[in-house]
Amino acid sequence: MKPNNILAALLLLSGSTQVWAAPAPVSEAANNPDSLEQRIAQLERMMQTRNKLQLELQQQLNLLQDEVSQVRGVTEEQSYKLEKVLQRQRELYQEIENRVSKAYEQSSSPAAATAVDNSQAISTDLNENEAYDRAVALIMQDKRYDAAIPEFQNFLTTFPQSVYIPNAHYWLGQLQSIKSDDANAIVHFKTVVEQFPESNKRPDAMLKLGALYQKQGKVDLAKQILNTLISEYPSTTAAKLATERLAKI
Known part of the structure; x- marks a missing residue:
C-alpha cells in the first residue's frame, strides 16, 4: 500500500473513533449520581427562592x-x-x-x-334671641353638641313662652339622637308634633320620629307617623324622604 493511502486510512480510522466516542459524556452523566443530586439541589434552591419571593409579594x-x-x-x-x-x-x-x-x-x-x-x-326680646342664637351656634359653628344640650334645656326653662320653643325641642331631639338617647329624642320630637302644629319644624320632627320608631322595631307607629307626614305636607322634602323610607319598611 502506498504511503498516501496508509495515511488516509489512518485519518479515517481516527475520525471513526471520535464519532463513536461522542456519546461518552451522556453515559458519564447518567452514571454520575453526584451530578444528578447537584442539579436536584439547585432546582430545590430555585424553588425555595421563588416561593420566598411569592410569599413576600403576597405579604406586600x-x-x-x-x-x-x-x-x-x-x-x-x-x-x-x-x-x-x-x-x-x-x-x-x-x-x-x-x-x-x-x-x-x-x-x-x-x-x-x-x-x-x-x-x-x-321674639322682640334681645336676651331671648341671644340665648337661642348662642345655643344654635354651639351646634353649627363650634360642633360642641354635648354643651348645646344644657344650653337648650336652660332656654326652655328661662323662656317657656318663647316662639322658639318648638325649635329648641327639635334641636334637643336632634342632639339626643346623635347621642343615641332615643327615648329622650322621641319625647322632644313628639312635643313638636303634638303641641306645635304650626311650627315649620313639625314635618322634619315627624320624619325623625318615624325613623326612631322604625329603629325601635315599632313598625306600625313608624308607618302611621310617616303616612300622616305625607298626607299633611305632601310637597315638602320631609314627605319625599318619608315616602322613600316607607318603601323600605
Whole structure:
C-alpha cells in the first residue's frame, strides 16, 4: 500500500473513533449520581427562592389591601360627617331665612308688626334671641353638641313662652339622637308634633320620629307617623324622604 493511502486510512480510522466516542459524556452523566443530586439541589434552591419571593409579594399585597381598606373607611366616614354637617347647615339656613322674612314683614307694616307680636311669630326680646342664637351656634359653628344640650334645656326653662320653643325641642331631639338617647329624642320630637302644629319644624320632627320608631322595631307607629307626614305636607322634602323610607319598611 502506498504511503498516501496508509495515511488516509489512518485519518479515517481516527475520525471513526471520535464519532463513536461522542456519546461518552451522556453515559458519564447518567452514571454520575453526584451530578444528578447537584442539579436536584439547585432546582430545590430555585424553588425555595421563588416561593420566598411569592410569599413576600403576597405579604406586600395584603399590606396594600389593608391600606386601601383603611383609606376607603376614612373616606366614607368623612363623607358621612360632611353630609351631616351640610344637613345641619341647610336646616340653619332655612331657619334664618324664615326669621329674616318675618322680621322684614314686621318692619314693613305696623299692622303686620302688631299681628306678629300677638302671635309671637318672632321674639322682640334681645336676651331671648341671644340665648337661642348662642345655643344654635354651639351646634353649627363650634360642633360642641354635648354643651348645646344644657344650653337648650336652660332656654326652655328661662323662656317657656318663647316662639322658639318648638325649635329648641327639635334641636334637643336632634342632639339626643346623635347621642343615641332615643327615648329622650322621641319625647322632644313628639312635643313638636303634638303641641306645635304650626311650627315649620313639625314635618322634619315627624320624619325623625318615624325613623326612631322604625329603629325601635315599632313598625306600625313608624308607618302611621310617616303616612300622616305625607298626607299633611305632601310637597315638602320631609314627605319625599318619608315616602322613600316607607318603601323600605
